[in-house]
Amino acid sequence: MPEFLLLALAAGLGVALVSGPLGCFAVWRRMAYFGDTMAHSALLGVTLGFLLDININLAVATGCLLIALVLVALQRGRQLATDTLLGILSHSTLALGLVAISLIGPGRINLMGYLFGDILATTAVDVATIWVVGVLVLGALAYLWRPLLSITVHEDLARVEGVPVTAVRTALMLLMALVIAIAMKVVGVLLITALLIIPAATARRLASTPEQMALFASGIGSLAVISGLTASFYWDWPAGPAIVLGATAVFVVSLIKKQGT
């Protein structure tokens, strides 16, 4: 196997493993569109990171987190529905990112790479970043697992029972921002949510506990990465979209299984 494919595989699997459990929370808490909004703002983070000459991953994570916090602040207004606010933020930040990139000058930023992923150009440093961040996020998820489940089931009940709901919710957003920052390399900002949602949704049909669902989601994500990269290698498909289609294929196959509990 050529080295670039090995690196791509290592990067993809790292992202798939951490997207599994995080994607489950996105599904359970109905945060699909929320994740999309954060991902779209990533492009703006890229530009800022480029302009300020700081680490792109860090800039993206910070940008995503800021957008998430803005959204939480806006939600307190209660005048507009959350999906309306998300729609405004999501597309405004994406548009702003696109304009900012064009202002920097054509050719200086690989726009397509950021939009749809550039996994075949993964470097050893990228792989290291993905795995370090990935392991940190998985550790945090394991540590926060019960409070996270608790606020997902019933926020008021969790609060009365002493769970620091706001802190836990903010932590979840931070973890999501971090994962978006590392997943951008693999599938690009426009397809990140797919990598979070599709494996988790597929796992639902097979799992009977939350932990099982998280584990299966990681497995299904990994399967999607492997099949996507294979298709990309043999048939010259664009790698990011091929990975997403790999996940979709598993989802479609899973529909054959009769729905359990």
Added chain:
Amino acid sequence: MNNPAILLQTRQLSVIRAKRTLVDRADLTVHAGEIVTLIGPNGAGKTTLVRALLGLMPYNSGELVQQPGLRIGYMPQKLHIDPSLPLTVKRFLALGGSKLAAITGALTRTGAAHLLEQHLQALSGGETQRVLLARALLRNPQLLVLDEPVQGVDVAGQAALYALINELRHELGCGVLLVSHDLHLVMANTDTVVCLNGHVCCQGHPSQVTANPAYLELFGHRAEAQMALYTHHHDHAHDDCGELHHAHKDSQSHA
């Protein structure tokens, strides 16, 4: 008559949101071993008041005093869990931090032991309420706060649930704050009724509240029907007699 401890008390508590006064200078006291029922029409601010009491939403003026270290078992009005989350009753109860032995104990007490391995989404209304009550019991509560505990339960089930709540109050010696939009079956075991319509219209022992003009105005004929039912249940009730008084006066007179 001994004087049971005050678990929780509000004085002139007001909650204002978006320039609307949802709760207007409410006085409410819950003693240990006492069942206080908060009634009122829809939109009367019952849930708002309860949420303020639980610290789930800030209040704008007035006072809220709790017994230090008060352990509250809370039963929310609704449990809406996304169908995508596979969760058994056992796991749901464990989320509160309890061990399996305690979980089966609480479920047995609420008559829901057979539901242990069931998925939450597969439960009926009555079963869900019993599981939620078990979760509240696992806190080993000194105060049970139950928001519309019989919602989605058929009439026979409602009576059984209220009977269970009454038993639990004696067993645990805990205070109970009950929210209901309907006095119907609540009355028999309630010590104090607090009738809320933004402000506290009247409060006191059920037999007195139901004769109160403010109450009758709020509940109309329906109240009369409930009176009949209440009278029917009267013989197995109260050892302790509340005193009727109007809103905004001192509310600490009873018990």
